[in-house]
Amino acid sequence: MGLAKYIIRRTIYMVPLIIGISLVSFLVMYAAGDPIQLATAGNPSITEAQRQFLREYYGLNDPIPIQYLRWLDHFIHGDFGKSLYGGRPVNEIISSLIWETAKLQIISILLAFFISIPAGVYSAVKQRSAADYTVSSIAIFGISVPVFWFGIVLILIFSYHLGWLPSAGAHGAPYLWPVFGIKNEFLDELAHLVLPVTVLTFANLAYNVRLLRAGMLEVLRQDYIMAARASGIPERKVLYKYALKNAITPLLTLLGLSIGGMLAGAPVTETVFSWPGLGRAYVTASLRLDFPLIMGITMIITIMILIANLITDLVYAWVDPRVTID
Amino acid sequence: MNLLEIEYLKTYFFTEAGVVKAVDDVTLSVEKGSTVGLVGESGSGKSVTAQSVLRIVPRPGKIIGGKVLFNGEDLLLKKEEEMRKYRGKKISLIFQDPTSSLNPLFTIGSQLADIVIEHEKVKKDEAMERVVKALRIVKLPDPEHAIYQYPHQFSGGMKQRICIARALLLNPELLFADEPTTNLDVTIQAQIIALLKDLQKELGMTLVMITHDMGIVAEMCKNVVVLYAGNVMESGSIEDIFERPHPYTEALLKAVPRLDETRKLISIPGNIPNLIDPPSGCRFHPRCQYAIDLCKERKPPLEEVGNSHFISCHRWRELQGGRS
Amino acid sequence: MNLRRRSDKEIKERGASQWAVAWRRFKKHRSGLVGLGMIIVLLTIAAFHNVIAPYPARPHPDAFKPLYEGESAQPPSWKHPFGTTVMGTDVFSEVIHGSIYTIYVAVAVTIISMALSVGVGIVSGYFGRLVDDVLMRITEVFLVFPSLLFILLFSRIYQLGVAEPFWNVFGIKIPVGLTIVVVIVSIFGWASYARVIRGEVLRMKECEFIQAAKSLGASSRWIMLRHIFPNILPQVIVLATLTMASAVLVEAAVSFLGFGDPNTITWGRLMEESLQDLSTVWWAEVFPGLAVFLTVLAFNLVGDGLSDALNPRLRE
Numbered sequence: 001m002g003l004a005k006y007i008i009r010r011t012i013y014m015v016p017l018i019i020g021i022s023l024v025s026f027l028v029m030y031a032a033g034d035p036i037q038l039a040t041a042g043n044p045s046i047t048e049a050q051r052q053f054l055r056e057y058y059g060l061n062d063p064i065p066i067q068y069l070r071w072l073d074h075f076i077h078g079d080f081g082k083s084l085y086g087g088r089p090v091n092e093i094i095s096s097l098i099w100e101t102a103k104l105q106i107i108s109i110l111l112a113f114f115i116s117i118p119a120g121v122y123s124a125v126k127q128r129s130a131a132d133y134t135v136s137s138i139a140i141f142g143i144s145v146p147v148f149w150f151g152i153v154l155i156l157i158f159s160y161h162l163g164w165l166p167s168a169g170a171h172g173a174p175y176l177w178p179v180f181g182i183k184n185e186f187l188d189e190l191a192h193l194v195l196p197v198t199v200l201t202f203a204n205l206a207y208n209v210r211l212l213r214a215g216m217l218e219v220l221r222q223d224y225i226m227a228a229r230a231s232g233i234p235e236r237k238v239l240y241k242y243a244l245k246n247a248i249t250p251l252l253t254l255l256g257l258s259i260g261g262m263l264a265g266a267p268v269t270e271t272v273f274s275w276p277g278l279g280r281a282y283v284t285a286s287l288r289l290d291f292p293l294i295m296g297i298t299m300i301i302t303i304m305i306l307i308a309n310l311i312t313d314l315v316y317a318w319v320d321p322r323v324t325i326d
Numbered sequence: 327m328n329l330l331e332i333e334y335l336k337t338y339f340f341t342e343a344g345v346v347k348a349v350d351d352v353t354l355s356v357e358k359g360s361t362v363g364l365v366g367e368s369g370s371g372k373s374v375t376a377q378s379v380l381r382i383v384p385r386p387g388k389i390i391g392g393k394v395l396f397n398g399e400d401l402l403l404k405k406e407e408e409m410r411k412y413r414g415k416k417i418s419l420i421f422q423d424p425t426s427s428l429n430p431l432f433t434i435g436s437q438l439a440d441i442v443i444e445h446e447k448v449k450k451d452e453a454m455e456r457v458v459k460a461l462r463i464v465k466l467p468d469p470e471h472a473i474y475q476y477p478h479q480f481s482g483g484m485k486q487r488i489c490i491a492r493a494l495l496l497n498p499e500l501l502f503a504d505e506p507t508t509n510l511d512v513t514i515q516a517q518i519i520a521l522l523k524d525l526q527k528e529l530g531m532t533l534v535m536i537t538h539d540m541g542i543v544a545e546m547c548k549n550v551v552v553l554y555a556g557n558v559m560e561s562g563s564i565e566d567i568f569e570r571p572h573p574y575t576e577a578l579l580k581a582v583p584r585l586d587e588t589r590k591l592i593s594i595p596g597n598i599p600n601l602i603d604p605p606s607g608c609r610f611h612p613r614c615q616y617a618i619d620l621c622k623e624r625k626p627p628l629e630e631v632g633n634s635h636f637i638s639c640h641r642w643r644e645l646q647g648g649r650s
Numbered sequence: 651m652n653l654r655r656r657s658d659k660e661i662k663e664r665g666a667s668q669w670a671v672a673w674r675r676f677k678k679h680r681s682g683l684v685g686l687g688m689i690i691v692l693l694t695i696a697a698f699h700n701v702i703a704p705y706p707a708r709p710h711p712d713a714f715k716p717l718y719e720g721e722s723a724q725p726p727s728w729k730h731p732f733g734t735t736v737m738g739t740d741v742f743s744e745v746i747h748g749s750i751y752t753i754y755v756a757v758a759v760t761i762i763s764m765a766l767s768v769g770v771g772i773v774s775g776y777f778g779r780l781v782d783d784v785l786m787r788i789t790e791v792f793l794v795f796p797s798l799l800f801i802l803l804f805s806r807i808y809q810l811g812v813a814e815p816f817w818n819v820f821g822i823k824i825p826v827g828l829t830i831v832v833v834i835v836s837i838f839g840w841a842s843y844a845r846v847i848r849g850e851v852l853r854m855k856e857c858e859f860i861q862a863a864k865s866l867g868a869s870s871r872w873i874m875l876r877h878i879f880p881n882i883l884p885q886v887i888v889l890a891t892l893t894m895a896s897a898v899l900v901e902a903a904v905s906f907l908g909f910g911d912p913n914t915i916t917w918g919r920l921m922e923e924s925l926q927d928l929s930t931v932w933w934a935e936v937f938p939g940l941a942v943f944l945t946v947l948a949f950n951l952v953g954d955g956l957s958d959a960l961n962p963r964l965r966e
Contacts, residue, residue: 017791017794020791021791021795025800025803028803028804028807029803029807031807038810127385140681140947140950140951140954141947143895143950144895144899144943144946144947144950145943145946145947146899146902146903146906146939146942146943146946147903148902148903148906148921148939149921149935149936149939149940149942149943152921152925152928152935152936152939153936153939155928156928156932156935156936160928160929160932220384221384222426223421223423223426223427224426224427224428224429224430226377226382226384226421226427227419227421227427227428227429227489227492228429228437229380229382229413230380230382230413230414230418230419231413231414231418231441231444231492231495232410232411232412232413232414232415232441232444232445233414233440233441233444234410234444235406237440237444242429242432242437245431245432246429246430246431267798267799267802267907268798268903268906268907271906271907282799282802283802283907283908286802286803286806286909287806287908287909289806289807294803297799298796298799298800298803301796301799302794302795302796305794305796306794309794319431320430320431321430321431321476321478322430322476322478342678
């Protein structure tokens with residue numbers, strides 16, 4: 001009963017946040033000027049009459065508060081309007097891209113999470129050993145390397161130089177499959193995933209490992225760890241059951257934040273790998289000032305971040321009995 | 327027959343600042359079934375001695391020499407897996423701070439039952455029954471319910487009872503209690519001390535009471551070992567130690583508040599020395615009111631001066647002579 | 651009066667020895683020293699960029715000299731250590747000139763976001779109650795913002811309004827578009843640090859010396875400035891170093907995606923310009939990116955070293 005109530009309360013709490021974020025982005029965009037003027041500025045063949053028609057069509061002649069309320073009304077009914085370029089419904093664009101973004105992110109986050117556990121624990125347990133220095137060095141490289149540059153370097157090596165993996169997109173046309181020795185659609189998808197997943201996993205892994213290592217070092221100093229050893233609990237169990245559960249809680253918060261951070265960071269990776277996802281669409285939309293599409297993607301990503309945060313808090317409360325949800 | 331004999335134990339901590347000689351040539355013995363007080367100020371090496379016996383000295387500490395004979399077998403020569411079977415089963419340790427020594431993320435039942443399972447290879451239900459029994463022995467109210475609760479749901483005194491139950495789960499032969507009352511309220515302290523005394527009598531186990539409180543020693547122990555800066559200063563029966571004490575023990579005894587005396591509480595002047603670069607000769611000499619040049623130059627050996635009364639002091643005999 | 655002066659002097663003395671101890675510890679931190687060395691090299695390069703770079707910065711026409719000499723799109727050689735771009739500029743020179751903008755971004759973002767986070771963190775932690783509630787709600791809003799999306803959108807929109815590419819401040823040309831990016835990055839980056847600082851302040855508020863100062867009737871401002879701030883300074887310094895690293899990284903990403911200042915040739919901008927030629931002129935992509943990487947690495951190494959040196963609790 002407490003749980004359902006809590007989720008409902010948190011969801012209600014999100015409403016002003018979502019409205020606030022949408023209002024801010026809306027005002028900033030429309031303060032920049034007339035979107036039709038901006039969008040067609042470079043096109044001499046468009047007449048003033050046509051512009052007027054477009055403004056009428058997109059409802060841009062109304063006062064800004066009316067426009068916002070109309071947008072909000074449509075948003076509540078699950079409609080993001082139409083793209084200024086080609087007039088395709090934003091909903092349709094988003095639903096065609098969201099899966100590609102989610103696929104990339106979920107695989108990378110999970111991989112990073114599960115690789116970081118043994119690496120972080122081992123590094124902390126063998127503090128100051130050669131293995132620890134290696135893990136820590138890789139981790140500091142990981143948090144310092146620009147994702148786009150690392151992606152480019154991988155493309156140069158594995159696509160251009162060695163020709164092992166495709167450099168762009170999420171799918172290749174079947175006639176291209178023989179180039180990489182691919183036999184079916186699944187392998188094709190896998191081949192396209194390797195480089196972007198590597199880049200994203202590496203970036204996430206670095207943060208996770210650093211946090212987990214620091215957490216483990218702190219936890220291993222605690223009396224309850226010595227008490228577990230003093231009671232004859234085998235070392236493996238001390239580390240992976242009793243210590244890890246305590247060290248992993250900050251990692252769980254990070255997991256929530258990193259989902260947010262990665263979704264927001266999707267523009268960078270997706271641009272480098274020409275990945276047909278929300279991030280790349282956002283970059284294109286922003287460069288073209290395609291306002292309805294910008295609003296749509298911003299809202300979808302914001303909502304995903306909020307849901308990720310809620311899930312993180314729930315998991316946190318589930319792991320740590322001292323945290324109560326209310 | 328001695329249950330535990332420690333000979334020339336050396337446990338050093340290899341820190342970045344230097345090697346801390348936390349336990350240096352500690353020698354002591356514990357008779358089976360007795361209660362022994364291990365006494366000293368904080369930093370004297372009491373806790374590290376207990377941790378060394380169990381071989382759970384935290385990093386960067388290392389046992390670098392000596393013998394730890396338990397029932398005649400040297401624990402320092404055992405393989406890690408063999409040693410593990412001693413911990414919690416034959417030798418147990420109660421910690422100073424019950425709050426930090428219970429894992430906050432596991433229920434009392436699950437963390438205690440795990441110990442039974444690891445040692446006895448029993449089913450979880452059976453292990454839980456054993457836990458409930460142990461909790462009943464330490465007089466924790468409503469143990470059937472307590473096993474499903476988390477540490478933060480108990481008071482400090484109750485947590486220490488749980489910790490004592492954890493130490494007694496498998497009826498160990500030897501129990502170290504490392505300042506078990508220091509972090510508790512005064513009234514709770516008395517209860518815990520009474521509980522330990524009762525349990526020791528009922529279960530007939532051997533108890534090593536680690537403390538800096540001479541009052542507790544006087545109340546509970548038959549024999550006492552006095553540590554200072556990682557060295558044994560004195561060991562012997564409680565009578566010997568109270569009546570013919572080592573200069574350091576004498577200073578410690580003067581620091582005990584007593585209701586029946588009006589004299590001022592005397593604290594020992596100076597601080598516990600830096601163990602990276604300990605004082606030459608007798609480690610206590612910089613703070614000793616009787617110190618002479620010899621004390622600075624040569625370390626006094628631990629000599630048997632009476633029936634099982636050992637003293638490490640150049641001037642003790644002379645001082646006793648003067649006194650009597 | 652007398653009492654106040656003495657406590658002040660004591661604070662200073664204790665402060666001085668604390669910094670000396672920290673510096674001694676830092677000196678033993680090998681990777682921290684390497685990072686510091688790299689930053690010094692970067693500062694030197696930036697200070698003498700006009701001397702070091704063989705070609706002047708754009709828009710000077712000589713920047714395109716390799717083009718006139720028929721040496722565009724050349725791979726690295728002795729003459730052009732990082733090669734040349736398709737449009738005929740020398741990548742080495744452009745990276746050298748870009749260093750100055752990197753330092754500007756690192757320093758400016760850090761100053762703004764530290765001012766925001768330290769201000770909010772101290773005030774929130776010190777006053778508590780309603781002030782804390784309101785400030786922390788605001789902070790939370792900033793934390794859930796999909797910040798990079800907003801940074802991109804805001805800089806795209808505000809770049810539209812730039813009329814003058816440079817401000818002239820005492821003879822120093824400050825790029826307006828880059829400054830806009832700096833402000834936006836700072837505004838979307840301070841929130842998590844404010845939470846860390848608030849936590850520190852909360853912990854310190856219970857300390858006896860703060861309570862003592864309060865009971866002696868010291869004003870809130872005095873306590874915050876003279877007692878709390880000096881004590882959270884170590885934490886602030888570590889956070890500042892990490893901010894520098896992330897500022898450089900974020901600005902590079904913004905420019906790389908084409909949302910940066912069109913009038914400023916930053917390292918990210920260099921990468922953006924040559925991205926379409928990646929398959930042929932890889933060097934125009936790899937070297938500017940390497941510069942970003944090494945700079946960020948340097949700040950992170952120093953940050954790690956400082957946090958080890960300033961938080962002895964975490965050391966054995």
